[in-house]
Amino acid sequence: MKKNFFERFFKQDSLFINKRVLQSNYTPETIPHRDEQISQIAEILAPALKMERPSNVFIYGKTGTGKTLSTRYITQQLLNMAAEKGADLRVVYVNCKLKRVADTEYRLVAQLIRDFGQEIPATGLPTDEVYKIFFDILDSKRQLIILVLDEIDQLIKKTGDEPLYNLTRINEELKKSQISLIGISNDLIFIDKIDPRVKSSLSEEELVFPPYNALQIQDILKLRAKTAFKPGVISEGVIEKCAAYAAREHGDARRALELLRVAGEVAERSGVERVGIQHIDEADEKIEKDRVFDIVATQPKQFQATLYSILTTGASSKGKNLIFTGEIYENYKKLCQQIGLRPLTQRRVSDVIAELDMLGIINAKVISKGRYGRTREVSIATPPSSLPKIQKLLEDSLGL
DNA sequence: GTCAATTCACATGAAAGAGACCACGGTCTAGTG
DNA sequence: CTAGACCGTGGTCTCTTTCATGTGAATTGACGA
Numbered sequence: 001m002k003k004n005f006f007e008r009f010f011k012q013d014s015l016f017i018n019k020r021v022l023q024s025n026y027t028p029e030t031i032p033h034r035d036e037q038i039s040q041i042a043e044i045l046a047p048a049l050k051m052e053r054p055s056n057v058f059i060y061g062k063t064g065t066g067k068t069l070s071t072r073y074i075t076q077q078l079l080n081m082a083a084e085k086g087a088d089l090r091v092v093y094v095n096c097k098l099k100r101v102a103d104t105e106y107r108l109v110a111q112l113i114r115d116f117g118q119e120i121p122a123t124g125l126p127t128d129e130v131y132k133i134f135f136d137i138l139d140s141k142r143q144l145i146i147l148v149l150d151e152i153d154q155l156i157k158k159t160g161d162e163p164l165y166n167l168t169r170i171n172e173e174l175k176k177s178q179i180s181l182i183g184i185s186n187d188l189i190f191i192d193k194i195d196p197r198v199k200s201s202l203s204e205e206e207l208v209f210p211p212y213n214a215l216q217i218q219d220i221l222k223l224r225a226k227t228a229f230k231p232g233v234i235s236e237g238v239i240e241k242c243a244a245y246a247a248r249e250h251g252d253a254r255r256a257l258e259l260l261r262v263a264g265e266v267a268e269r270s271g272v273e274r275v276g277i278q279h280i281d282e283a284d285e286k287i288e289k290d291r292v293f294d295i296v297a298t299q300p301k302q303f304q305a306t307l308y309s310i311l312t313t314g315a316s317s318k319g320k321n322l323i324f325t326g327e328i329y330e331n332y333k334k335l336c337q338q339i340g341l342r343p344l345t346q347r348r349v350s351d352v353i354a355e356l357d358m359l360g361i362i363n364a365k366v367i368s369k370g371r372y373g374r375t376r377e378v379s380i381a382t383p384p385s386s387l388p389k390i391q392k393l394l395e396d397s398l399g400l
Numbered sequence: 401g402t403c404a405a406t407t408c409a410c411a412t413g414a415a416a417g418a419g420a421c422c423a424c425g426g427t428c429t430a431g432t433g
Numbered sequence: 434c435t436a437g438a439c440c441g442t443g444g445t446c447t448c449t450t451t452c453a454t455g456t457g458a459a460t461t462g463a464c465g466a
Contacts, residue, residue, distance in 0.1 A: 106445060117409065123445045124422035300448090348449060350411065366411065370459025374408025405461085412455070422444080429438075 014230075015268045015275065021228040022261035024254050031073060032223060033216045034066050037209055041074045044205050048078060048144050053178035056202050060188050061209025064252030068150055069182050070209075075146065086139035088143040092116075103155060105163040109134050112147070133171065142176040145333070153187040161194040168201045209239055211251030217243040220253050228265065235276045238263070242280055259283050281389050285383070292382050295359050297389055301398070302344055306352045308394045309335050309388065310362060314380055324375040325350060339398055353378060 020026055031038065045054045061067045075091040082089035092115045094102050102108045109130045110120045116137050120130065138145065147157070147167070155163065164181075171179055188289065191199055197310070211221070221239045228256060242263070246256030262283035267275040296307065309332040313323045329346050336343040344352070353376055357364035364376045394400075 020430090100446095104446070121423060122421080124424080124443090126444055129444090302448090344448095345450060346410085347412095347451085351449095368455095368457035368459085369409080370457075371406090371408060371461085372459070373407085374456060374458085375410050402464085402465085404463090407460080408456105408458105410456095415451085415452080415453100417450075418448090419446105420448105421446080424442090424444100425440105426442105427438100427440075430436095432435080 015264050015273070016228060017262065018228055019264075021224050022257050022264075024257065027069065027072060027076075028224065030223070031066060031070055032219045033212060034070050034209075036121065037066075037207060038070050038074055040207055041070065042077075044278065045074065045078055045146065048089055048146065048180075048292055049081055049085055049146055051087055051089075051142075053144065053171075054146070054180045055204035055208060056181045057183070058191070058203035059162045059182065059207045059209065060249050061186070062211050062252065062257075063186055064246075064254035065209040065211055066253060067209050071148055071150075071182060071184060075148065078146075088141070089146070090143060091146045091148065093150065095150040097151040103158060105166075106130060107157050108149075108155065108163055113137060131166065131170075135173070136177065138170075138177045138289045139174050140176075145177060145179040147179055147184060148182045148184065150184045152183040153190040154187040156194060158188055161198050161254055164202055165195065165198045167200060176390065183211035212247070212253055213251060214240075214243045214280055217246050217251065217253055217256050220254055224257065226262065228261075229275070233264075233267075233274050235274050237277055238275055238280065241277055245280065245284060256396050258287060259322040288383065292361060292386065292390065293393070294346045295361060296393060297397070301341065302348075303352055304397055305335055305339070305341060306332055306349055306396050307356060307361065308391070308398060310353075310356075310378060311380065311394070321378050321379050323376060325353065325378075326375065328353065328378065335398075350376075 021028070041057065041059075046055055054297045059067050059071065063160050072093070075093075079089060079091055090113060094111055094115075095110065096102045098106065100107070102111045106123070106125075109127070110122070113120045113130065113134050118133070118137065120133065152164075164183075167179070167181060181202060189202070194202075206233050210294045211280055218239055221242055225234055225239065239260075242256050242259050245259055246252050249255055251282065259280060260283075263279040264275050266282045267279045296304070299307070306328070309328050310323065312335075313327050314321055314329045325346075332349060333343050335341075353362070353364055356362050357378075361381055364378045367376065367377045368374045380387070
């Protein structure tokens with residue numbers, strides 16, 4: 001019985017050949033069902049090869065519709081071409097959603113400067129100073145810069161349209177260089193909130209990425225599965241079911257790929273040789289559970305306390321699973337006293353609840369109860385099976 | 401019964417404060433030649 | 434004389450409070466039929 005625990009791991013053949021293919025940062029050589037969009041972007045960007053400034057582009061589309069992928073793909077090709085032709089072209093890609101990287105105006109510009117290979121402190125400098133540095137770098141030589149701002153809606157929501165205004169304006173002052181912007185956004189309506197002048201200069205061209213339908217997702221999955229899995233491990237109907245799941249969620253290809261990958265992992269772990277349909281359900285549940293757990297565990301204390309109040313309020317008044325802000329706040333105050341946490345104001349807790357809603361842990365809907373006021377109607381969004389574990393996790397973390 | 405005013409219980413916005421982090425420039429100190 | 438330690442000032446960023454304003458429909462109460 002002197003068995004090494006890892007022995008099984010090696011002995012058992014993996015179902016995968018190359019798991020990386022299914023991960024979201026993987027760039028395949030071909031992108032099915034996006035030919036039209038890609039060629040449109042290409043047309044718009046083509047003048048860059050002659051060192052003429054391409055129009056600014058705005059790209060919309062729900063998550064997992066291939067916006068980022070297509071943009072990366074086409075800019076890469078553009079770069080290759082530019083190198084051949086000797087055009088001094090640069091593509092800078094920034095994801096505005098990443099916390100502590102580019103989610104404020106200062107950090108965005110600082111990140112850009114870093115991309116140009118210069119160190120910039122994370123804080124401490126005035127923002128206009130940072131702009132000046134950026135400006136100087138840009139204008140140090142004749143070059144064309146294509147700036148890709150991914151998830152730009154996040155940035156705008158937080159900081160307003162200042163950064164965009166400044167970036168579009170910077171062109172007028174650049175002597176040698178030119179800069180053009182590609183904005184990528186999940187949100188179709190956020191652009192109404194920005195200054196019309198910024199809007200018009202930013203969206204000289206507009207492009208929409210429609211969601212994939214189930215058949216298209218199947219194509220994508222089949223293509224990737226061919227290189228990701230060993231032949232024959234995918235059972236009949238697995239791809240179809242994955243696609244159906246994802247198509248239900250507004251055609252999110254990323255989700256479909258994740259589902260397939262996790263299903264493969266689940267199958268592998270349980271020691272079977274083929275990925276079956278039942279593994280997809282398991283995978284779906286596992287993904288959701290992992291996600292929620294992760295979020296819950298990494299939230300700050302106050303969020304956890306609020307969430308705990310929501311859970312316990314919901315549990316105590318069993319039967320009705322809809323609870324209101326007032327009840328939550330009362331419970332929350334009691335809880336704070338119990339664990340010695342300084343309670344936040346109701347104003348703040350109201351925001352916290354809204355944020356928990358955004359994270360998808362709870363569902364909160366603003367309703368009016370007529371004479372009895374206006375409030376958020378909160379219900380718990382996670383599957384009941386994982387509730388006890390979450391509650392346990394929160395209790396540990398809060399010291400109960 | 402109808403209709404507009406009222407009213408509740410919060411939502412939502414804006415501004416500003418606290419505290420953490422940081423850069424920069426000036427001053428002080430100790431070590432060196 | 435100079436390198437490094439040590440301020441003080443001014444900046445960003447996040448989380449939060451304070452103050453103010455907004456809001457949608459159940460309820461109320463006046464009104465006329």
